[in-house]
Amino acid sequence: MQAYVVNQPGGPEALQLTTLPEPNVKPGWTRVKVLGFCINHSEIFTREGKSPSVQFPRVLGIEVVGVVDETSAPATFTSGQRVVSIMGEMGRAYDGSYAEYVLLPNEQVYPIKTNLSIASLVAxxxxxxxxxxxxxxxxxxxxxxxxxxxxxxxxxxxxxxxxxxxxxxxxxxxxxxxxx
The missing domain is CATH 3.40.50 (Rossmann fold)
Incomplete structure (x- = not known):
């Protein structure tokens, strides 16, 4: 999959488009195909190295709109189900949404039903x-x-x-x- 990785703190040029393996689903987690995300000020601070707990390299991104790709909780989520997720250490303690896929804790995945366009929903x-x-x-x-x-x-x-x-x-x- 393609992902923007920050290997060391810096400006926008620190975001490097890289090929990474798709994350493997593990117990308690769901893999989401990313449809979109927004860029937040906190991610800019993290990219600049102003989040001392963040270890590099890291895929940033603290929010995501996507669809369930694979899950360890098939009674809760179904493949193709539209979901959102925000914060919860996404993009900080573990890789975030600046990628084609993101692996999220099940309790941090929120199913949604909406008529909003993806662009409106992402915002x-x-x-x-x-x-x-x-x-x-x-x-x-x-x-x-x-x-x-x-x-x-x-x-x-x-x-x-x-x-x-x-x-x-x-x-x-x-x-x-x-x-x-």
């Missing part, structure tokens, strides 16, 4: 996971007024969507660096 998991954590911490009431800083960012827009889905009467304002 969703980490963004909405972060926004949902923020949303939960707000403990909103219908009379609340919310200010979202960086409201035009992916997480800002996701927070707005979650707040309005929860209660459309909540007043929301936002800040941004640029007019849109």
């Amino acid at each position: 969703t998991p980490e963004t909405y996971y972060t926004a949902y954590g923020i949303f939960k911490s707000l403990q909103l009431k219908a009379t609340d007024r919310v200010l979202i800083r960086a409201a035009t960012s992916g997480v800002g827009i996701a927070d707005l969507n979650l707040i309005k889905a929860y209660n459309p009467k909540i007043h929301v304002a936002g800040t941004t660096r640029r007019l849109v």
Whole structure:
């Protein structure tokens, strides 16, 4: 399989397209064929060597959208089933999603059913996971007024969507660096 490997910390040039063997499924793990992933700031920090626990060489990537290729849990997952996964040391303690296949712990594989395009779906998991954590911490009431800083960012827009889905009467304002 093809994968982008970081052999030593550096800039974008540290990502080297390499041929690696497909990972073998082991008990408690599922192999996912990668359909897409996003690049997060934490991966940039890791690539630059600012994540002291990460050992190189490493295939980065802390989130993935894909389909089950092979699994040790056939009662839970089926071949071709669409799934997502985020974080859980993916791309840090073990190889991540910057590859054609990624091997994931079964408890970190989340089946999904959606009509979203792959492009839209790929942009969703980490963004909405972060926004949902923020949303939960707000403990909103219908009379609340919310200010979202960086409201035009992916997480800002996701927070707005979650707040309005929860209660459309909540007043929301936002800040941004640029007019849109």
